[in-house]
Amino acid sequence: MPANLTPTYLKAEQWFKTATTNEEKLLALEKMLQVIPKHKGTEKLQAELKKKLSHLKDASSQKKSGGSHADIFHVPKGGAGQVVLLGMPNTGKSSILAAMTNAKVNVASFPFSTNEPVPGMVEYEDVKIQLVDMPPITAELVAPGQVGTYRNCDIIAIVIDLSSDVDEQLKVCLDFLETRNFLISDETQATDENGNALGKKTFCICTKSDIAKPGALEHLKQICKYPFDFVPIAAEEFEGLEELSRKMFELLEIIRIYAKPPGKPADMADPFTIPIGSNVMDLAMHIHRHKAESLKSARKWGTGVHDGQQVQRTHILSDKDIIELHFP
Ligand SMILES: Nc1nc2c(ncn2[C@@H]2O[C@H](COP(=O)(O)OP(=O)(O)OP(=O)(O)O)[C@@H](O)[C@H]2O)c(=O)[nH]1
Ligand SMILES: [Mg+2]
Numbered sequence: 005m006p007a008n009l010t011p012t013y014l015k016a017e018q019w020f021k022t023a024t025t026n027e028e029k030l031l032a033l034e035k036m037l038q039v040i041p042k043h044k045g046t047e048k049l050q051a052e053l054k055k056k057l058s059h060l061k062d063a064s065s066q067k068k069s070g071g072s073h074a075d076i077f078h079v080p081k082g083g084a085g086q087v088v089l090l091g092m093p094n095t096g097k098s099s100i101l102a103a104m105t106n107a108k109v110n111v112a113s114f115p116f117s118t119n120e121p122v123p124g125m126v127e128y129e130d131v132k133i134q135l136v137d138m139p140p141i142t143a144e145l146v147a148p149g150q151v152g153t154y155r156n157c158d159i160i161a162i163v164i165d166l167s168s169d170v171d172e173q174l175k176v177c178l179d180f181l182e183t184r185n186f187l188i189s190d191e192t193q194a195t196d197e198n199g200n201a202l203g204k205k206t207f208c209i210c211t212k213s214d215i216a217k218p219g220a221l222e223h224l225k226q227i228c229k230y231p232f233d234f235v236p237i238a239a240e241e242f243e244g245l246e247e248l249s250r251k252m253f254e255l256l257e258i259i260r261i262y263a264k265p266p267g268k269p270a271d272m273a274d275p276f277t278i279p280i281g282s283n284v285m286d287l288a289m290h291i292h293r294h295k296a297e298s299l300k301s302a303r304k305w306g307t308g309v310h311d312g313q314q315v316q317r318t319h320i321l322s323d324k325d326i327i328e329l330h331f332p
Contacts, residue, residue: 009046012039015183024075024149026064031196033057035185076120077149078156083125083132084277085256088153089209090180091163092173093140096211098122099239100163101137104249109137116140121153128249130275131260135252143176151184159255160186160206166216166236170224178230181206187230205255207233209248214238259323261287264305270326278321285317288329295331303328 009017016039020032037053040046079086089097093115101109105124110117122137136157139147154160162177164170181187188203195201208228210221213236221236235251237244259282260275278290284304288296304315306325321327 008041010039010041012183013041015179018146019151019184022146022148023151024077025152026060027196028151028155030057030060030064031185031202033060035183075149075152077147077152079121079123079134079136079153081134081156081158082123083134084258085158085252086123086134086136086156087159087161087252088121088136088157089138089161089163090154090177091138091140092142092165092168092176095140095163095165095168095173096239097140097163098137100209100211100237100248101135103239103242104245105135107137119147126249126252128253130273131253131258131277133249133252133256141176141180143179146180154184154186154204155202157204159252160204161252162206162208162232164208164210164224165212166210166220166224167212170217170220171227174224174228206230207235207251207255210234210236212238213243214241259321259325261321262324262326263291264326264328266328266330270305270328275324282321283317284315284319284321284327284329287321287327288317291329292331298331299329300332301330303330 013036016032016035020029020036023029023032033053033056037050037057040050040053089100091097098109098111098118101107101122101124102111104126107122107124109122118137119139124135124137126133126135136153138153139150141150160181164173178187185202186204187206188201210224221234225234233251235244235248237248239245257280258277259280260277262270262272262275264270276287276290278286284302285296285299288299299317302315303312304319304325304327305311307322309315
């Protein structure tokens, strides 16, 4: 092993070692090759990495059509979007699920009490948002396969305990995310092999505000180089939870649409949720993928129209619009 490998390289190597899928191993190997110091002493290692990369590419293209094995870190998505917690041991992750969802989670005063993902549903007004509890990470320890849960989610919520060392917690979480290309800006354009951007929307939940060290939240905001939103909560006191739900809804960047069958009242209890900026046709595709193209007309009650006004396929929808779709 060449002596002068950098910490950035060693972190990428740790990513590779804890990756359990070929896709994740490929991403990690590419990062290792990108950051490895390029000099005579690492030439052999570079060649080995390239060989591994090409073997993996072959293996993953052969495996594409094959079945998948059970992976406890794969959490199927539910609700309007999936938010996954990331934090060090004992920071109060499971307590958030316990306070906001019906999920059965382990809350304990000792570290490492959670060892696999546990999903639960948060209700924000009439929208359900899936929140996923996770095992903790430390500078040395990340469970094999754990990165897969983050890769698949919509939003990553960094959990920082305000009663503990916030500098260390922020460093460990950012290291984890930066090393695995989760905190990528538009400029760097890192993508997976299917061209999907690797960067994730991320924000910070600051826990235990009831026993926070004085000035901890302000200090955290000051040392963080990313423009995250910070939401202080005290889960056990049920403080800040409404604000937290609102923040998750806001970051999901979705709108609610109530569908109205022709001649009947709208279903106001269970809205469809689609991305901000969607139009009438996007909604039709979302609700009736197979017959969307045959959409004849649509009427809307809501923002910027008279009640029941006919709207075009390209009409941009707003949160809480009521839409009646007509098919032949
Ligand atoms: N004072 C106070 N204590 C809290 C709060 N939330 C959690 N705790 C305590 O913090 C400890 C850890 O809580 P957990 O929710 O199990 O923490 P975790 O992050 O899930 O821990 P791991 O699963 O080990 O990573 C428990 O003793 C909780 O009672 C809070 O809002 N205020
Ligand atoms: Mg836990």
